Amino acid sequence: MYSDQMIKEFIKRIFAITVPVTLQNLLGSSRNLVDTMMIGTLGVVQVAAVGAAGKPFFVMLITIFGITNGAGILISQYWGKRDADGVAKNVLVTIIISISISTILVLIINIFSLQIVGFSSSDESVIKYGSEYLRIISTNLILQSVIISLNVGLRSTGQVKKCTLVSLIGVTSNIVINYILIFGKLGFDPLGLRGAALGTLYSCIIETFLIVIITLFYNNKFRISISKFINIITMEDFKKVLDVSIPLAINSFAWAGGTYVYFMIYGRIGSEELAIMTMLEPLSSIMISFFSGLATGTGILLGHSLGVREYDKVWREANYAIIFGVVLGVFVFTSVFLFRDIFLGFFTSLPPSTLSMARFVYLFIMLKVFFMSYNIVVVVGILRSGGDTKYVMFIDMFCQWAVGIPLCFIAAFILHLPLHWVALFAATEEFAKLFLSTKRLKSKKWIRTLIS
Numbered sequence: 001m002y003s004d005q006m007i008k009e010f011i012k013r014i015f016a017i018t019v020p021v022t023l024q025n026l027l028g029s030s031r032n033l034v035d036t037m038m039i040g041t042l043g044v045v046q047v048a049a050v051g052a053a054g055k056p057f058f059v060m061l062i063t064i065f066g067i068t069n070g071a072g073i074l075i076s077q078y079w080g081k082r083d084a085d086g087v088a089k090n091v092l093v094t095i096i097i098s099i100s101i102s103t104i105l106v107l108i109i110n111i112f113s114l115q116i117v118g119f120s121s122s123d124e125s126v127i128k129y130g131s132e133y134l135r136i137i138s139t140n141l142i143l144q145s146v147i148i149s150l151n152v153g154l155r156s157t158g159q160v161k162k163c164t165l166v167s168l169i170g171v172t173s174n175i176v177i178n179y180i181l182i183f184g185k186l187g188f189d190p191l192g193l194r195g196a197a198l199g200t201l202y203s204c205i206i207e208t209f210l211i212v213i214i215t216l217f218y219n220n221k222f223r224i225s226i227s228k229f230i231n232i233i234t235m236e237d238f239k240k241v242l243d244v245s246i247p248l249a250i251n252s253f254a255w256a257g258g259t260y261v262y263f264m265i266y267g268r269i270g271s272e273e274l275a276i277m278t279m280l281e282p283l284s285s286i287m288i289s290f291f292s293g294l295a296t297g298t299g300i301l302l303g304h305s306l307g308v309r310e311y312d313k314v315w316r317e318a319n320y321a322i323i324f325g326v327v328l329g330v331f332v333f334t335s336v337f338l339f340r341d342i343f344l345g346f347f348t349s350l351p352p353s354t355l356s357m358a359r360f361v362y363l364f365i366m367l368k369v370f371f372m373s374y375n376i377v378v379v380v381g382i383l384r385s386g387g388d389t390k391y392v393m394f395i396d397m398f399c400q401w402a403v404g405i406p407l408c409f410i411a412a413f414i415l416h417l418p419l420h421w422v423a424l425f426a427a428t429e430e431f432a433k434l435f436l437s438t439k440r441l442k443s444k445k446w447i448r449t450l451i452s
Contacts, residue, residue: 022293033282049129051278052120066252070245080307098145136197170207295381302385329373360420368427388446404429
């Protein structure tokens with residue numbers, strides 16, 4: 001049905017985008033992993049505090065991602081027909097919207113930090129450490145609004161290597177600054193968890209500065225000129241972005257909120273359980289980074305084809321991407337399984353009972369992520385590329401809030417099962433999503449062009 005030449009051409013194009021994007025995602029996940037390892041030397045309470053503070057922050061950050069990813073759908077289609085002004089104008093609109101929302105979220109965090117962290121834990125020490133950590137990193141939301149918006153513009157126009165370079169510098173600076181501030185190196189006093197929060201903030205400032213400089217002075221695909229676009233941006237431009245982005249933002253908020261509920265459940269089981277899930281979360285993120293990179297690359301390529309209405313090509317390349325995703329899932333699952341003991345060996349300072357429990361949970365989390373290899377490519381990469389954001393919102397919200405969370409709650413508080421079984425019940429969300437996403441994929445209702 002498909003010629004070897006078509007497959008080779010797809011591989012060449014998808015690799016050109018996916019490899020740098022995946023590397024960028026891996027860098028971000030590695031930052032969290034290294035942070036967790038360093039904080040893990042401080043004790044169970046500190047690890048749990050990062051989990052209790054990190055999840056609500058993640059909910060808010062993912063909401064910003066939803067706004068920018070919605071705009072990214074439009075930007076990819078504009079670039080498909082090489083409309084550079086359309087790209088630049090939508091990037092600017094996205095920055096305005098996302099900064100406005102993130103500023104409100106920062107105010108909420110700084111007023112209600114104790115209450116927010118208190119949802120995840122009843123341990124006073126965890127709440128104390130977690131609320132301070134959350135207040136410090138809250139400013140990152142505004143900075144990330146700029147970073148993510150500009151990343152979307154650069155990625156959608158094929159400039160992914162520039163984004164990866166900025167991420168590499170940001171991650172490196174984060175690790176170095178965190179190490180210095182947490183443990184008190186180079187003459188600094190050891191600040192512990194506070195040092196980790198400050199290191200994250202300072203590295204984000206560096207990353208924001210670099211991405212702005214690159215976009216303004218080293219970007220040969222589109223030009224962001226406030227003086228040029230500020231007078232021609234209309235409410236219709238905002239409406240067009242919001243029409244696509246609001247369902248994605250709601251979807252992202254609800255999904256991230258669901259992950260927060262999972263952590264609330266783990267935290268209410270006990271601080272040890274919360275520490276384990278916090279410890280394993282970065283590893284899960286690293287695995288997901290591979291699939292998210294492929295999904296991002298798929299969405300950009302399909303968006304380009306949708307922009308010029310090459311619908312047969314869209315369907316063909318969607319099927320290629322699914323095959324790639326499943327193969328990648330097998331590879332990542334096997335690799336992470338083989339490195340289980342090495343990974344857990346970094347947390348020898350934690351009690352033996354904690355590490356023993358973590359070994360079981362590790363396996364069930366890997367199983368969940370394996371199913372995500374298919375779901376992420378189909379839902380995030382394929383269905384979203386045509387602006388099918390309302391159905392994507394339904395899939396994510398139904399599978400998480402009507403399937404995964406209720407079963408996880410039952411397993412934890414009614415059946416009183418061990419943590420690894422609770423984690424498996426949470427994974428039912430992905431099993432349900434597989435069936436619903438496949439049905440929508442086959443309907444082809446997602447194949448749509450959104451721009452004129």
